Amino acid sequence: MTKQTGPSLEWCVVRLSDDENWWVDEISDKENWDVEDLGIIDPKQFLHINELLDSMSEFGLDSQVIDDAFFTFEIKEEIKGGKIKLERVRDSLLKAQDMLFALPDVLDEEKGPYADFLNHVSQIRVTMLNELIEFAEPYTQEEMEEVLSEKQNNDFLEGRRSHFSDELISILEFVPDGFAIDADLEVDDKEDDKEDDYSDLDAELVEVSDKEEKLLPDEDLKWDEEEEKEEEATPYEGGAPDEEG
Template sequence: MAKVAKKLEWCIVRLGDDVNWWVEEISDPVHWDIDGLGIVDPRQMNYIVDHLDLVAQYGFPVELLESAFIKFAIDKDLGKGRIRLTRTAGSFLAQDEVLFALPDVVDEERSPYADFIHQLTKARVKMLNDLIEFESTFTIDELEDEIRDAQNAALMEGRATHVFTEIMSILDYIPEGYELDLEDEKASDKDYIGEDFPDVEEEDEESIEEDETMKWDDDDDYDEEDDDSDEDDLDDEDDDEDDEPAPKSKKVAKPT
């Protein structure tokens, strides 16, 4: 593993149509298969870190995050949604860091990333069994089987499962027919999509020019006329909603 670490110095990533970053070229092609190899961007990593609070209460060792991923920083923009990254030090748990995270999957069965996924699954299952009244104990194998089936279905459609999707499918997993409504539960994926990407220009000496494919910031080019008409509609809807009682929240729902 030490020899691999010395050879892995940089990689080139591209922004896919799914708004995820994928490895296109790597400095150590001998040990790394880049076919379907995704990399977690800084915004996605912050989102993952936020969601680890809950599973940490059920035994997940958050420090595994540091060893499961190899840290990269932006070197330069290559244009057309491509960026060159160089290996760096730092911590994913430091909020002021702008780091890309490459899963350490050189040894798929015994890699640090594989251990990270196993421990994450174990903690999520423990959490579900604690918060939901199952007829029988929900098992790790059941969760792993469902995740694997979803990945195989995507593969049959010619789509690779991105590492961020794999992690969040575990952190967000709830068996069909059940639901959780926790007061301290983190924001939904919809909220994540609307977040601003960290300001990478302040972190690098060489600034990065944005192009149309690098969707890191919210689009400011709105149609002013549409905004004006939408405002009137929203005012009418607000008046109607004021008369409706707020829905009550339930912590656990039994199977339907």
């Protein structure tokens, strides 16, 4: 399904900043878009995001909600100053064969498609957490949003700009402090097993080292004894001692 949007959003100019995120410098629809601190998700970032979204499929993820949440762009040309001009395409973000940039539809930040998308994936993430973690009480979306909101406020106070990719990944990878999902626990168990396997080897190395330390003094002593015997067995070759007058 092709996403229907206003005809004036046809291109944008983006730049890569020091934080490794892409930001919009210019946009064709100046009437509806403010480019100040307007980020855009690059193809590499979306590949990672898409992997995280795939894990939500069995929990009821609606792919149409994803497509509706983004405007898609492809690279048109590189322009002066290391910037890139992107051209609007009407392709599905999930089904496109080309690597596309994704601009969230935040024309209505409260009730627009991107807001609906964030709410949708937040609900699914909480469902996943309650399925995979045994909480004393069911974890709620409100609790998750409170934690993430506090993090965003701290970033703002510290002068860090919030990028769409950071906002989205923080939801898709969210786990409450002090907990881990089953996949994380399995990885930890495997690492512990590896440490146990190496512990036997370490013990053997320690035993060998101790034996070597015990042998070294004995060998030194043996050489000292042989040197003393050689000194005792060496005959005196000098003449008779002078008599004192």
